[in-house]
Amino acid sequence: MTAAATPPVLTVRNAQKRFGAVHALKNVSLEAYRGEVLALLGDNGAGKSTLVKCISGVHALDEGEILLDGEAAPVHSPAAARRAGIETVYQDLALFDNLTPAENFYCGREIAWPRWLPRGLRFLDRRAMNRDTAAVLERLRVKLPKLDAPVALMSGGQRQAIAVARATVFARKLVILDEPTAALGLRESRKVLDLIVQLRAEGNAVIVITHNMEQVVELADRAVVLRQGRKVGELRPSRASQQELVSMIVGAEG
Amino acid sequence: MANQSDVATAAPEGDRARGGGSAVSLALRLLGVGPLLILIALAVAISLLTPNFLKPANLSNILAQSAVIAVVAIGQHLVILTRGIDLSVGANLALATVMGGLMFRVTDSPTLVILAMLAAGTVVGAVNGLFYVFGRLPHPFIITLATLSICKGLALELSIGHTTMRGMPDAITFIGGASSFGFPNSFFVVFGVATIVLVLTKTMVWGRWIYAVGGDPESARELGIPVKGVLLSTYMISGLCAGIGAVVLSGRTGASSPLYGNLLELDTIAAVIIGGASFLGGRGNLGHALIGALMIGVIRNALNLMNVNVFFQMIAIGVIIVAAVEADVLRNYLEKRARTIQAAKTQ
Ligand SMILES: Nc1ncnc2c1ncn2[C@@H]1O[C@H](COP(=O)(O)OP(=O)(O)OP(=O)(O)O)[C@@H](O)[C@H]1O
């Protein structure tokens, strides 16, 4: 994918984040482009999830700025970030075991009426939500045993697929996936990777966090490496550069 | 969540898992209707032991006696759905009846007396919610335990040494004490409140949020649900339900008392848990909670008819609570099985 000619969808400039004594992000800058998968790499505790949570409105940056299509991104809350077109699949999936796939899809942005009422007091349009969910799962070729069963009854791969599919539906600019295959077997990982390819094909900017170098080489158009909160490198992953990436991550490069 | 090893181990036993799939889902479905089955079994067993049990007058009596637990359990149910607990409901109810009694000394207006009780209940609920949510308390156990004590003390103080204050407006004794169409009026109160709460939780966005917050508060926040507002609202409704319980109880007795509602927190929690709600939050069914309340009423009534003493009643209810919680554990186990089976099927 060549994306460098177009302006970036997401720009992070000089991001700083501290949690008390922990300096989780030190002056990190990066860009993400449409139709491109960006791998965000780094060892445990490098600050990957923290960076992602700042972009998606869970944490606020201490310093630095986040731009969406060149303008200050309204990411003061997760809801605002979602409204701005940033979808995130968190490491813990943020799925509700007790809810059905459709209820999970629309959690926090239910289709409901009438519009003049405050959001919480509107009536759910279940039929529309079920219908749209079924259509999306169909389009992404995600097979689920039952659409009206709580996701507690579904396998790890099915749950991950639901979380990714949810992001797919609502993403308008950027999809972020935090270790989307960490808990999955080979076959179920495959399905999720296919979904990511599809997201990219649909013109989203995709940021993927993963520890799996095979996946990085196969999937990512660009890789950014964090170490101890600092950005230590950026390159185009390939078989040839795989070793270089690993040494950047663990901090053994020249 | 099924992890890598689940998927791997599921493969060799794939066929067995597929065969077990229907058994697991049947067992899960049975657990789903469990409370109703137990209630029916209980009623059949008791009617064989004491023929008086099934007499219309006695059944009506059971409904009336269960009404207070039921209406307060509706609020408790919402709180437990969000992983919370409201220990203050009994003392809150006592304080509300006292406020109603005091109001009755000033005015004969049943509307004002009822409003006093409902307002008292709701204010206490709001205090619980505000301190829990904005006071950043680790668990609602603490604040509601504190308001239990405060309400009890206030109720005793305000009733200045009277253990009961006699007298309630006719309209209130009608609500709490009279019957219509063969049913106690309090039954209609429970029915009405339950219907409203059912509509709120099943058809409105707010209800969906309650289940989401109970299922996973952190994710709910990440998805932009106003978690604090949702929590606050459930404690306020629980308080309001305690106020409604106060109207029903003082209507039935024609009096108010700081001693009312003793151990009501335990009865309502028991009702909700017997009804199959999970302390882990996000699961529960209002109808089942009401069945739970009815079950407590039935047990009390039966043991009364059989002249079994009150200590044994408490023990019987305790045993049923343990059984209900074990059923929840069993359900979690079965769901885990179901997940493994799913993973096997995707092979
Ligand atoms: N909410 C928080 N409060 C305090 N410290 C935090 C918080 N979140 C993250 N940290 C700290 O910030 C640092 C970066 O954590 P982060 O979760 O971003 O790492 P990561 O790169 O995602 O690691 P992993 O690969 O293990 O997921 C760690 O030292 C972590 O302990």
Ligand SMILES: [Mg+2]
């Ligand atoms: Mg992480």
